[in-house]
Amino acid sequence: MARNPIQFQAGLSLPAFLEQYGTEAQCRAALYRHRWPKGFVCPDCGNTTGCRLSRGLYQCHHCHHQTSLTAGTIFHGTHLPLTTWFLAIYLLTQRKSGISALQLSRELGVTYNTAWKLKHKLLQVMLERNQSERLGGRIEIDDAYLGGERPGKRGRGAEHKFPFVAAVQTDEAGHPQRVQLRRVSGFTLAEVRRYARAAIVPGSRVVSDGLVCFRAFASLDYPHERIITGSGRASTQIPAFNWVNTVLGNVKNAITGTYHAIRGHHAPRYLAEFEYRFNRRYDLKAMLPRFLTVAARTPPMPYRLLKLAEPYA
Numbered sequence: 001m002a003r004n005p006i007q008f009q010a011g012l013s014l015p016a017f018l019e020q021y022g023t024e025a026q027c028r029a030a031l032y033r034h035r036w037p038k039g040f041v042c043p044d045c046g047n048t049t050g051c052r053l054s055r056g057l058y059q060c061h062h063c064h065h066q067t068s069l070t071a072g073t074i075f076h077g078t079h080l081p082l083t084t085w086f087l088a089i090y091l092l093t094q095r096k097s098g099i100s101a102l103q104l105s106r107e108l109g110v111t112y113n114t115a116w117k118l119k120h121k122l123l124q125v126m127l128e129r130n131q132s133e134r135l136g137g138r139i140e141i142d143d144a145y146l147g148g149e150r151p152g153k154r155g156r157g158a159e160h161k162f163p164f165v166a167a168v169q170t171d172e173a174g175h176p177q178r179v180q181l182r183r184v185s186g187f188t189l190a191e192v193r194r195y196a197r198a199a200i201v202p203g204s205r206v207v208s209d210g211l212v213c214f215r216a217f218a219s220l221d222y223p224h225e226r227i228i229t230g231s232g233r234a235s236t237q238i239p240a241f242n243w244v245n246t247v248l249g250n251v252k253n254a255i256t257g258t259y260h261a262i263r264g265h266h267a268p269r270y271l272a273e274f275e276y277r278f279n280r281r282y283d284l285k286a287m288l289p290r291f292l293t294v295a296a297r298t299p300p301m302p303y304r305l306l307k308l309a310e311p312y313a
Contacts (some may be wrong), residue, residue: 011284027082031069034289035296043072043090045147076300084108086288089116089295093280097206097254098273120306123169123269125298127278135169135180136201140244141208143167143187146255146267160297162264163187164271165195166251167241175244178279181251181271192216207240247278 001129040050042060049061057066075085088108092101099107105115145161167180167275180199184191193216200222206229208214210228217224227240251274255262262270280287 006281009284011094012288014090015086017288019085021083021090024081024083027086030086030289030292031073031075031082031296034292035069035073054245062290072300074125074295074298074301080114081120085118086109088115089122089288089291090140091120092119092273093277093291094284096277098258098270098277100258112163117303117306120266120269121301122295123273124301124306125295127269128295128298130180130272130275130279131198133178133180133199134180134199135167135217136204137177138170138172138205139207140168140170141206141214142241142244142248143209143211143213144248144251146252146262146271147264162267162275164267165192165199166244166248167199168247170243174242176247179247179275181247181275183268183271187211187213189213189216189219193220196220196222209241226254250274 006180011302021030039048040058041048042063042065044048044065044067045060045063047062048058050058051061052058053066057068059066066076070078070082075082078085088104091104091107099119101116101119102112104119104269108115108118110118140164143163144166145163147161151163162183163186164181166181169177171177180197182199184195189212192213197220200217202220203222205223205225206214206217208217209229210226214224214226225240227238229238229241251271254274255270259270277287280290
């Protein structure tokens, strides 16, 4: 049986990573290229001429504004060396199931709190990047929840459950191309309409189960196929939902196996992590430089904001 070329691709090895990003100078040069690919641009006035000062700052020749390489990016105000940041990015992008903050702290040699803040800032980059992407073509869609078993109400509407939409775009041969994992406030017609307008290309063919809220797709003129699945194990084995069920199984296994439990207001970032890696799995070697380009354009994310609940998206 032939090997899956995506699954068995070489990726970026640790020796290759260290050869490219093993020193602070290499990391600074790489970040400069990704932030200013055509040369320095003043973040204040947009002028394209400047000079580097002895303190490591860059000064605009026009308005004399001074800025650092990391100012205004996700690395803003960091006291960590860029080599630590780059190694964290490497570990997050090259591991299929992710890495916990505790394990990240051990591998980076930093405290747990530092690793947690660093990790969530990087997940924020993934989250913000994902929001601009939409699915199109044939799309399998399902409702899903995160959260463990607790006393009280069970199933839909349980307070400890966090709802999200899982969607998989497939090609004509039925192979998965891209996924979306987006938290929603609940499974209502209004909320699914909001999700559809933001995340699904008009005219896409949507396949869903019989949940009432998914009728929103028909009201928005999407070609919509509703399949009444019933409940129980048999409902997860319907061929039309093969890939969305597979993705959901992988997501929940990754979360329970790597993180064990997550807080609801952080759920969008953890979902974004899986979505980001899955959609870029075709070229593992390019994932790190592509991430750097986005990170250099992602606004700073202070710790106080990391602790707040994310907007539904």
